[in-house]
Amino acid sequence: MVLIFEPPKKMLALEIRNGYQNDSYPGGLAKFAKLWEGWALQKAVSDEERQTTQWVAKGLSFFHRVSLGERAGYVTKLLDLLPKEAPIEGISPEASHEKDEFVQLKDSVLSEIADLGTQQEQLHADLNQLTRRRIQLEQEVASLDTQKQQLLANVNELDQREGTLRFEVESLGNQRLQLETEVNRFSSEERSLVASHEMDDLAQRKEAVRLEIASLDTQQQQLLANVNELTRQKEHLELEAAGLDSHKQQLLASVNELDQREEALGTEVASLADQRLQLQAEINKLQSEQDVKQSHNQQMQSQQAELKSGIDALGALNAGLEERKIQLENEAEIANAEVAKLTGLIKHLESDANESKIALSQLDELNRLIERRIELEDEIKRKSKELRDLPAFIGAGQNGHNEHVREEIDKLKEQKVQLESEIVNSKRDLESRRRQRENAG
Numbered sequence: 001m002v003l004i005f006e007p008p009k010k011m012l013a014l015e016i017r018n019g020y021q022n023d024s025y026p027g028g029l030a031k032f033a034k035l036w037e038g039w040a041l042q043k044a045v046s047d048e049e050r051q052t053t054q055w056v057a058k059g060l061s062f063f064h065r066v067s068l069g070e071r072a073g074y075v076t077k078l079l080d081l082l083p084k085e086a087p088i089e090g091i092s093p094e095a096s097h098e099k100d101e102f103v104q105l106k107d108s109v110l111s112e113i114a115d116l117g118t119q120q121e122q123l124h125a126d127l128n129q130l131t132r133r134r135i136q137l138e139q140e141v142a143s144l145d146t147q148k149q150q151l152l153a154n155v156n157e158l159d160q161r162e163g164t165l166r167f168e169v170e171s172l173g174n175q176r177l178q179l180e181t182e183v184n185r186f187s188s189e190e191r192s193l194v195a196s197h198e199m200d201d202l203a204q205r206k207e208a209v210r211l212e213i214a215s216l217d218t219q220q221q222q223l224l225a226n227v228n229e230l231t232r233q234k235e236h237l238e239l240e241a242a243g244l245d246s247h248k249q250q251l252l253a254s255v256n257e258l259d260q261r262e263e264a265l266g267t268e269v270a271s272l273a274d275q276r277l278q279l280q281a282e283i284n285k286l287q288s289e290q291d292v293k294q295s296h297n298q299q300m301q302s303q304q305a306e307l308k309s310g311i312d313a314l315g316a317l318n319a320g321l322e323e324r325k326i327q328l329e330n331e332a333e334i335a336n337a338e339v340a341k342l343t344g345l346i347k348h349l350e351s352d353a354n355e356s357k358i359a360l361s362q363l364d365e366l367n368r369l370i371e372r373r374i375e376l377e378d379e380i381k382r383k384s385k386e387l388r389d390l391p392a393f394i395g396a397g398q399n400g401h402n403e404h405v406r407e408e409i410d411k412l413k414e415q416k417v418q419l420e421s422e423i424v425n426s427k428r429d430l431e432s433r434r435r436q437r438e439n440a441g
Contacts, residue, residue: 004040004049005082008032008056012075015063020071022064033060056081065121127265134258141251144244151237151244158230158237165227172220179213358433366426373419376412383409 011032014024025032037057044050059078066074186206383405 004043004053005056007036008060009079009082011060012079015071015075020068020075029060029063033057036060052081052083123265123268127262130258130262130265134255134262137251137255137258141248141255144248144251148241148244148248151241155234155237155241158234162227162230162234165223165230169220169223169227172216172223176213176216176220179209179216183209183213362426362430366423366430369419369423369426373416373423376416376419380409380412380416383412 011024011029015022015029018024022028034057037053040053040057041050044053056078059074059081063071063074063078183206186202186209189202386405
């Protein structure tokens with residue numbers, strides 16, 4: 001995955017080194033993006049790689065439109081889009097889900113920025129087109145003003161020519177009046193003249209004046225025709241000037257409309273720029289959150305690595321414990337058998353203990369009897385000694401006492417015999433119990 005993104009990383013590194021002049025690749029990063037995108041999409045093996053390739057290529061293609069002062073931050077954002085290392089296994093489902101949500105949100109914001117960039121580019125194109133149209137209309141208005149000035153100059157020239165022609169017509173009229181006066185004078189003189197040769201000369205002069213009058217009439221008609229033609233041209237030029245004024249007003253209205261559209265487009269461009277800045281701030285915020293989450297993920301990955309090591313150690317320990325468990329189970333089976341034997345032995349011992357308790361009780365009784373026998377023997381010895389130690393001179397009054405002592409001695413002896421009999425019986429009983437335990441064992 002990382003290999004297909006190495007070329008744009010190298011191009012951006014060259015841009016950083018060259019001062020963001022868009023000269024790291026012949027023809028600029030836009031040309032590189034077009035060539036690299038096709039190659040990378042063929043090499044990509046997942047949808048995530050293809051999507052990242054498309055976003056990076058689009059970002060590279062817009063690089064030349066970013067101002068020089070903003071290109072450093074723009075390159076940083078492009079480098080953030082490029083994957084830095086292969087994904088690490090063992091990431092928790094929650095972290096993976098958060099990462100997917102962040103990627104989707106980031107893609108959505110970048111898509112919106114790209115759309116805004118496209119809209120902004122289209123608006124700039126429309127604005128440039130309107131500016132060119134406005135310049136063209138202003139040129140047409142200037143041309144119309146020039147034409148109007150030319151027409152006005154032509155009208156003034158025609159007015160001057162008309163004045164000149166009217167003056168010439170008036171001059172011709174004056175000449176014609178003078179000639180008519182002279183003809184009338186010739187007619188008067190003709191009546192007063194008598195000589196024939198003077199009449200011929202006067203007739204010739206009169207004819208010459210008439211011819212001159214006819215010529216003046218012809219010139220006057222021509223001049224009147226010229227005046228009429230100039231009047232028509234003047235009227236035509238005035239109509240053309242009025243049409244130019246109307247066209248100029250329409251062009252000025254178009255220019256005003258273009259100014260309004262240009263102002264609206266400028267406002268929309270500014271709004272789009274604000275939205276783009278807001279989205280860029282949102283991306284920066286998301287990037288900060290992603291950095292925090294990446295740091296958290298790295299800590300989790302470190303903890304997961306430690307847990308994995310612990311799990312491996314626990315696995316080894318568990319394997320040893322399993323072996324020990326099997327060994328202990330075998331030993332437990334042996335111990336259970338021994339416990340069963342011991343249980344039987346304990347029951348036997350408990351029975352023996354009960355019998356031992358009885359025997360001990362009998363022994364205690366036997367000891368008591370023996371002690372009692374010893375006491376009786378001591379008492380008999382004491383009484384016998386007391387009886388032997390009596391003086392010979394004791395009188396007959398003591399015979400009764402001696403008899404009493406002898407009777408007590410006899411009783412003690414009988415008790416001794418009885419005790420010895422009981423002792424013998426106890427010893428016989430204890431011996432019988434001992435033999436029974438030996439036979440049971």
